[in-house]
Amino acid sequence: MARAGLTPEVLARAGAELADEVGFEQVTVTELARRFDVKVASLYSHVRSSHDLKVRIALLALAELADRATDAVAGRAGRDALAAFAEAYRGYAREHPGRYAAARLRLDPETAAASAAPRHSRLTRAILRGYHLPEPAQTHAVRLLGGVFHGYIDLEAAGGFAHTPVPAQESWDWIVDSLDTLLRTHPAPGSQPLQEP
DSSP states (O other): OOOTTOOHHHHHHHHHHHHHHHOGGGOOHHHHHHHHTSOHHHHTTTOSSHHHHHHHHHHHHHHHHHHHHHHHHTTOOHHHHHHHHHHHHHHHHHHOHHHHHHTTOOOOHHHHHHSSHHHHHHHHHHHHHTTTOOTTHHHHHHHHHHHHHHHHHHHHHTTTTTTSSSOHHHHHHHHHHHHHHHHHTSOOTTOOOOOOO
16 A cells, blocks of 8 residues: 555655765665655555656656756856856756756657757757857757766766866866857858868
8 A cells, every 4th residue: 555645756856865865876766665664565656666766856857957947048148048058057966966867867769758858958959049050060069068068067076177276167167168159150151161371
């Protein structure tokens, strides 16, 4: 019999909190049952498996992160929007490391399409429209931003920048400035690169 008050939503939120404490990979139905002081079997009436629980955590994290990024870029354009967008992800990763990891869980196509993931893509493209990039350059830019931001966030979280006198924030600002310059100065469609004499 299911314990009163337990729902898939309650378990997803509790799982997200657990992920932030112990790491997303360590989240299991068994560990969550310990938190609620219930038998594991009682949770299986709400989630099918540990993978199902992780998917629910991922969906929660994607929605939270999309909301944060949307609020951050509202009313901004150009470098301001780019910086606010980047900082929304970095701040979320710092505050919720387990949820941030969950947001990158590979979802099946149907689940991904119904999640907040498309909002992230639309928001990135909305920012990039201010740079007037044609396709396929816009798609390349979406991938560039994702690779740079997620890569930097992962390296920073792992302590990769802890052994240098240059502050990580200084590098982060330099990267955002460099990306803004790159996107603003990308060659116009049909233009030819300058030839060396």
